[in-house]
Amino acid sequence: MAPPPSLPPFSALPLREGDPHHSAWGLYGEDDQLGFLNRLTDDVVLAAAGEIKSGVRISLNWPLDAQRDTPFFGRQVFHQHVYQKPPRIVHDDVWTFNSQCSSQWDGLRHFGYQKEELFYNGVTVEQISGEGASKVNGIGAWSEKGIVGRGVLLDYHSWRVKKGLPFDAFQSGSIPLSQLKEIAADQGVEIKFGDILLLRVGWMHAYNSKSKTEITALTKANPPSFPGVEQSEEMLEWIWNNFSAVAGDHPSFECWPSQKDWKLHEVLLAGWGCPIGELFDLEALADHCARTGRFSFFVSSEVCNVPGGVASPPNILAIF
Template sequence: MRRWLHRPEGSNWGDFGEDDQIGRMNLVTPEHRLAAIREAVEGIAIPLGLPLDYPRQRVFAGRNPPVLSPTQSADGRTMYGWKPTGGPIDVVNDDQVLLGLQFSTQWDGLSHYGTCFDADGDGVAEQVFYNGYRMDRDFVLPDAATSPAALALGIEKLAETCVQGRGVLVDLRSAGDNVTGMVGYDALMHAIEAQGVDVGEGDFLCIYTGYADLLLRDGAQVDQSALGACPGLDGTDQSLLTWIGSSGIAAICADNSMVEKIAGVDRCAGVPMMPLHEHCLVRLGVHLGEFWHFARLASALAERQRSSFLLTAPPLNLPGAVGSPVTPVGTI
């Protein structure tokens, strides 16, 4: 049974095949990847992720920091400073973690965000995700005995692509006007032009706002007003959304909490709460990375008068998850 008869305006549903589950990652071809590898001319690798226990001050209620605990042996002993019985000289440490998948540096999977849209033309809006996958058919809802699972669009689909390609960095901290506000098409294009950034099909657009710098510097004492002053993309700007659609970029990765900046939660009927999420994740299959850390990379690129680099950022290959921590690496 075909999942949809109508697709949202401006979407690319079906363009990569009726059963596609990776969206614009299809544009990261072997040729694009080889071109990206050629960006690594010095072999300097720079980490682009926060420690997984950051932010120290909760940004989203319900998203919790990781909790480490020791593994228990089969006979109930704690396997930390553990010595096997019988006199061997070995000492073993073994641990496990309760990990919030979207607490720190992360990828949003295409199963993370959906919308209500009448995809089958029956006059009733369904809860749909990228390429018409549906909440009532393609997800397992949690209950007391069942764990949640995305049967389609799970983060493992992104992991299978290996997520390696050409990253391009735009520094919104030095973008002139709107550096503390919602950055729409005009301000983003001004920054791209002023910084000589060449953004093309299959690229990973990386947005540096300084948000993660504050999280890392100030920890639990971070000033919320200072965080709020950091810029973010304006998902209400239709020109910006149109450019994302026409640019062919594979993903957007930002050092802030949501990529986009919202003045408040709009709960009006028929209006998406997070319009850039809806446009990217649902309509286009453009993955979003959040809470990345670009300070060292930005400095290194600026010293070399460059903006592009080799990006390697596979998520956890965790079937059924809707998001994942990531330890991205930029190589110049």
């Protein structure tokens, strides 16, 4: 499926003079809060449903308590309080956690243009967290229809191992677009407009091989360092021309810290309203894709309906 004729070319960005670099503010209306999820039209989702052939379902959710007391970025970890309600034989529980302590979708309130201090469609800090703030750009707006469509997995980890390329999941490093395109060709993946990109860099695989002592030491780095996709015009254009959302198994999706004076988070979230998924558990998905030779599937993700929310667990399934 090709981009619709109405989609402005990447070269036309920013769409309005004076707006931040690469921004597409106003494309879907001045008050839009869906961003790239506008690309998931009924027709696109209906076509994606054709990916369901066997009914096999695979969760991509890392447990909410996976990081326990050793979180990266200093985020509060998941805590569960279970209590009985006598005299009945009944239990309730209370969960307290940072919405980005495990698998997450970054919403449009999470990361703004740093120099301009503006979020998607020009929303200000004061509109989000100042006195009398509104619920604008809250992730609850995404819950009405969810993030649902055709997913594609690019398994960088398996490709890299096959190629014998060096890799450190806890050091900053850029994955170039040329390699992602080579992986897609190697896997026989046809990318279609509106796809949900899932990138397995191998971070979760590496994390699971580390001891608690090693992880604790790594969390103390400031800033932490992670590999991810490169910050480049070419990467931005590729995402603009193809996807409705992007996600990976690592904490930052892009190379972190940024190797440019700008960040992909700024453009994707604040400029385009493109959801960024992080810390997705793609291990079982990668295994199934490799065994079946299928790297595309139906994706169903329902974010939590929190008006004014910054981020959300993805509650996500891949369905074959």
